[in-house]
Amino acid sequence: MxxxxxxxxxxxxxxxxxxxxxxxxxxxxxxxxxxxxxxxxxxxxxxxxxxxxxxxxxxxxxxxxxxxxxxxxxxxxxxxxxxxxxxxxxxxxxxxxxxxxxxxxxxxxxxxxxxxxxxxxxxxxxFEASVGGGIPVIKALREGLVGNRIERIYGIINGTANFILTQMSQKGLSFEEALKLAQEKGYAEADPTLDVEGFDAAHKIAILSSLAFCRWVKTENVFVSGIRELTPLDIEIAREEFGYSVKLLAIAKETDGALEVRVHPTMIPEEHILSSVNGVFNACLIEGDFVGETLYYGKGAGQKPTASAVVSDIVDVAVGNEFCVPECLFNGDKLPIKEPDRFVSSFYLRFTAVDKPGVLAKIAHILGKYQISIKMALQKSIDFNGGVPVVMTTHPARKREIDLAVKEIDQLDVILKPTFVCMIEEL
Amino acid sequence: MxxxxxxxxxxxxxxxxxxxxxxxxxxxxxxxxxxxxxxxxxxxxxxxxxxxxxxxxxxxxxxxxxxxxxxxxxxxxxxxxxxxxxxxxxxxxxxxxxxxxxxxxxxxxxxxxxxxxxxxxxxxxxFEASVGGGIPVIKALREGLVGNRIERIYGIINGTANFILTQMSQKGLSFEEALKLAQEKGYAEADPTLDVEGFDAAHKIAILSSLAFCRWVKTENVFVSGIRELTPLDIEIAREEFGYSVKLLAIAKETDGALEVRVHPTMIPEEHILSSVNGVFNACLIEGDFVGETLYYGKGAGQKPTASAVVSDIVDVAVGNEFCVPECLFNGDKLPIKEPDRFVSSFYLRFTAVDKPGVLAKIAHILGKYQISIKMALQKSIDFNGGVPVVMTTHPARKREIDLAVKEIDQLDVILKPTFVCMIEEL
Known part of the structure; x- marks a missing residue:
């Protein structure tokens, strides 16, 4: 037979x-x-x-x-x-x-x-091979956790970006240097846009969240922001001052009766197991109401791991396991997609400012105007793009207010470059 | 319906x-x-x-x-x-x-x-719930990795033991103190034998290795050694001097045409992701020839995670996925089980010796007699059970020679207590 x-x-x-x-x-x-x-x-x-x-x-x-x-x-x-x-x-x-x-x-x-x-x-x-290469994460989500209301998904699901971030973190390389190294090693394409801008991860989190939340999620429903603006200084400050590592995280969770799906550089606690996912490895954390936190880790790309996933699908069908997507996906999309403006998060803000007294006060004043509460602030006495870096973390705030405040701050004459904004997830 | x-x-x-x-x-x-x-x-x-x-x-x-x-x-x-x-x-x-x-x-x-x-x-x-609580590790191994020749399995699959080891490691507690804490928190039974002596993990690795290696593995085929003899000093020395963490690891791998299945305290590199598995969490690393290293992590016990696994099995059968164990298991056991004597590993040896010159030489002499090559040796000038701890790590050696050498060393009059032996896995 x-x-x-x-x-x-x-x-x-x-x-x-x-x-x-x-x-x-x-x-x-x-x-x-x-x-x-x-x-x-x-x-x-x-x-x-x-x-x-x-x-x-x-x-x-x-x-x-x-x-x-x-x-x-x-x-x-x-x-x-x-x-x-x-x-x-x-x-x-x-x-x-x-x-x-x-x-x-x-x-x-x-x-x-x-x-x-x-x-x-x-x-x-x-479609096991569509997300996480050889890691059987589709099977885990669709079948292994089928009894759970899925509460959140956090994925490191782009190996190229994770390799670049790991190099930046461990060796202090700039984004460009790390990208070049990734290209030399065959981990990044000549045109790395899909990977470093987060679109590849967006495709994947769209698939995972469709399975998890019983509503079709398309790439256009995913808020995407890449890792190009991140500097080794941000990674160093995140680690040394705040105890965070920086990952390109794909996130899906239901909040306030809406589904929030996003891909962006994210600061996460260094001691969390996701912070141990380095190099080209991928990992996906899936939390369900009964199972709690689970994590799936392995090689997210490459000929042999991907072949392993394809063959598992072939065998599934050969042995009669034909379950592919939840039936409820065919009954209309009940859960609305949350607008990025409404995302609530703690934020890391890195300003590039002139080295003069009063700068911090000016920034703080504008943040206050938008009801954004500062958690920590620090200024480094080092040359950074012709100015000094001023870094703040905030208490949870809406992305809309953060964006408006940053826009206003960036128009101050003491601010030399566009401000780098990064969301923080405490996991 | x-x-x-x-x-x-x-x-x-x-x-x-x-x-x-x-x-x-x-x-x-x-x-x-x-x-x-x-x-x-x-x-x-x-x-x-x-x-x-x-x-x-x-x-x-x-x-x-x-x-x-x-x-x-x-x-x-x-x-x-x-x-x-x-x-x-x-x-x-x-x-x-x-x-x-x-x-x-x-x-x-x-x-x-x-x-x-x-x-x-x-x-x-x-039987998804039989190993790893809510983690769909049986499904991953049986279905997700079905195309792979399985090369090795390393499991932290007893939450009680892992909680105790984490407490000993993070807070310097003794085994007894950590066990008491586990019992207070409801993580350990009044009679903790099954968990701390490794038998529970042995049941589980028997099941995993049966699935992986196409031969029935019974509990009696598993070499088992528990964590009672481990001291906070061993954990500290492992970390500070050698960069290892200590885990109760369940291991299955094919070596020299035989299957080696064992459960024992094991030193593993601190930077390996398995070292980040703390408290009552479980994790299982499975390596296949195509997929490479994969890891599955989550809560290994408890009412709700275990219920999650049971329900995934119910649903599997309900949707027509009836694949439960590889067919080859019914065709006779071709792969022999390796005798513990023949295990090859690097070892950590902690002697309790009198604080006198010449002790190290006497120990080294006996190890040399059995062709055991010392990698590192150190003596701590602290009181330890009325003597001083002398610690050595070895290059790969056969368990048989280690056991014979230790038996002979323990008969020296400069040795005060039975020597603690721990295998090292570089992963």
């Missing part, structure tokens, strides 16, 4: 899946009592596929032709992007094939229609 | 399951499109069950009568122990009911026969 999968797209991840099924195929068969067989592999470079040991007659260049011609139980989409990939998935679902994908951008923006199509055709659309 | 479960045993965990299904029943129904209905609850104290809001007519005192009389799809066994619990499970399986249990002791010793019985009757026997 065998379960036949067609693989569309044989790049880094696709090759990983072929390798895994080849190397560990017997092991998987021993475990599940069923053989997972590669029915076809489709890629624009067929020689590459053949060189992996896939028999020539199973190699296609036209995915649609392969799906039409070859009998299979599931199609694995690993092309990426929202163009052909979407059409491949639609075609496979319409032909009542289960679909497995790692395509976070696609699911974040077209999840509703694709999962609806899967449901209409009575097949599964599985 | 509803899925009917009978609950046998309504103590701490059983009440938690009733509460969860009551409080979050609607949420679960919205997620899975199916109602989970309590068919019956059986307990020797029926009033307690009724006080939870279970209708009188669903409350039984005789589990076997309930199973016979009441129509249900699954039976949840939460009595514990290996007596009645085993008969309840057998009876339910024979009647072709799925069974869900949290009973680690039972599975560790009778897993083979119970899973065989389940298989013969075409039903599932699920």
């Amino acid at each position: 065998s379960f036949r999968v067609g693989i569309v797209g044989c790049g880094t991840v696709g090759s990983g899946v072929v390798k895994l099924l080849t190397e560990n195929g017997k092991l998987i068969e021993r475990r599940i009592g069923k053989r997972v067989e590669i029915a076809f592999v489709s890629d624009l470079e067929p020689e590459k596929v053949v060189s992996l040991g896939v028999p020539k007659e199973k190699v296609y260049t036209d995915a649609f032709k392969a799906i039409e011609e070859v009998e299979c139980d599931a199609v694995v989409e690993l092309i990426g992007g929202t163009g052909v990939a979407k059409r491949v998935i639609e075609e496979a679902l319409k032909r009542k094939k289960h679909v497995i994908t790692a395509n976070k951008a696609l699911l974040a923006d077209y999840g509703r229609e694709l999962f609806t199509l899967a449901k209409e055709n009575g097949v599964s659309l599985k | 509803s899925f009917r479960v009978g609950i046998v045993g309504c103590g701490t965990v059983g009440s938690g399951v009733v509460k969860l299904l009551t409080e979050n029943g609607k949420l679960i129904e919205r997620r899975i499109g199916k109602r989970v209905e309590i068919a019956f609850v059986s307990d020797l104290e029926p009033e307690k069950v009724v006080s939870l809001g279970v209708p009188k007519e669903k409350v039984y005192t005789d589990a076997f009568k309930a199973i016979e009389e009441v129509e249900c799809d699954a039976v949840v066994e939460l009595i514990g122990g290996t007596g009645v619990a085993k008969r309840v499970i057998e009876e339910a399986l024979k009647r072709k009911k799925h069974v869900i249990t949290a009973n680690k002791a039972l599975l560790a010793d009778y897993g083979r026969e119970l899973f065989t019985l389940a298989k013969e009757n075409g039903v599932s026997l699920k």
